[in-house]
Amino acid sequence: MIGFIILVTFLAIIVVAFTSITQKKLADSIILFMGVGLGSVILFFVFKAPDVALTEAVIGAGISSIIFLMALKHLGVKA
Amino acid sequence: MSLKRELPTSTMSGFALSGILVLTILNILLQNSWHVGTRAGDELLKLNATEGVANAVTTVVVYFRGFDTLGEIAVLFIASLGIGLMLHSNTQCEIKAESNFMLKTASKMLFPIIMLFGIYVMVYGHLSPGGGFQGGVIIASGVLLLLISDKSFEVPHAMIVALETFAGVSYVLIGLIGLLVIDKFLGNFLPHDISEMGLLFSGGIIPIIYIIVGIKVGSEMSLIVQNLIKRCENV
Numbered sequence: 001m002i003g004f005i006i007l008v009t010f011l012a013i014i015v016v017a018f019t020s021i022t023q024k025k026l027a028d029s030i031i032l033f034m035g036v037g038l039g040s041v042i043l044f045f046v047f048k049a050p051d052v053a054l055t056e057a058v059i060g061a062g063i064s065s066i067i068f069l070m071a072l073k074h075l076g077v078k079a
Numbered sequence: 080m081s082l083k084r085e086l087p088t089s090t091m092s093g094f095a096l097s098g099i100l101v102l103t104i105l106n107i108l109l110q111n112s113w114h115v116g117t118r119a120g121d122e123l124l125k126l127n128a129t130e131g132v133a134n135a136v137t138t139v140v141v142y143f144r145g146f147d148t149l150g151e152i153a154v155l156f157i158a159s160l161g162i163g164l165m166l167h168s169n170t171q172c173e174i175k176a177e178s179n180f181m182l183k184t185a186s187k188m189l190f191p192i193i194m195l196f197g198i199y200v201m202v203y204g205h206l207s208p209g210g211g212f213q214g215g216v217i218i219a220s221g222v223l224l225l226l227i228s229d230k231s232f233e234v235p236h237a238m239i240v241a242l243e244t245f246a247g248v249s250y251v252l253i254g255l256i257g258l259l260v261i262d263k264f265l266g267n268f269l270p271h272d273i274s275e276m277g278l279l280f281s282g283g284i285i286p287i288i289y290i291i292v293g294i295k296v297g298s299e300m301s302l303i304v305q306n307l308i309k310r311c312e313n314v
Binding site for chain 1: 104
């Protein structure tokens with residue numbers, strides 16, 4: 001069961017990452033990048049690293065995506 | 080028209096590269112999952128018992144690699160300084176868009192809970208997963224919620240300066256006291272008995288240092304978020 005979860009999460013991360021780099025709009029790309037972070041949270045937790053999972057959830061999926069979005073707003077690109 | 084003609088070559092090569100990466104990672108995982116031997120982590124876990132801290136990761140981050148953590152704090156401070164220098168302006172600037180009623184009401188209810196959770200993660204960093212960095216960023220995300228919901232809210236600058244100065248100075252002071260008392264920079268000079276492992280007051284200086292790190296990270300991330308979100312259009 002755990003192996004199945006790991007496999008599905010790995011495949012989902014790769015699909016989401018590939019969709020993220022092929023998006024036309026930069027804002028969509030950032031939101032999908034957040035999805036990559038969430039998938040890694042599940043993987044870190046399953047591999048018994050709750051400290052790293054909490055750090056990834058807070059920093060990787062949370063505040064860095066927000067900082068990317070705000071930087072995109074400052075650049076003035078039509079998102 | 081066949082599928083092969085529709086997809087460009089770069090897309091196909093991307094799929095192939097992803098497939099090779101999946102196979103490699105799965106191969107490494109399957110080979111190493113049942114392998115049990117002596118690793119660096121086992122040695123650190125044995126050493127961890129001497130400090131009386133339940134969370135081994137905290138012992139490594141704050142005690143065995145305490146000097147590196149001081150450097151990370153300095154790096155974060157320089158990043159905050161750079162963003163402030165580039166984006167800060169003296170004129171009063173506000174977000175143009177008005178937030179709606181739902182966001183305003185929900186942020187008032189959620190902000191105390193987010194602050195409480197951030198402080199819990201910070202204070203219990205030596206007992207459960209978490210610590211100063213994570214707790215500080217959770218507090219900064221609560222400040223972000225207030226910033227996007229309330230147009231007139233500003234992070235009090237004098238308080239941030241006071242908190243950041245206090246945290247930075249006391250980290251170095253604790254290290255110097257350790258150098259004076261037991262001849263070791265950032266040495267654990269407070270009592271840290273192994274029989275107290277798992278209690279809130281245990282581990283000597285380790286929880287104190289992690290709370291200091293949390294205060295510094297929280298204030299710096301709040302300033303970064305405020306500088307990014309508030310800026311005049313005609314600067």
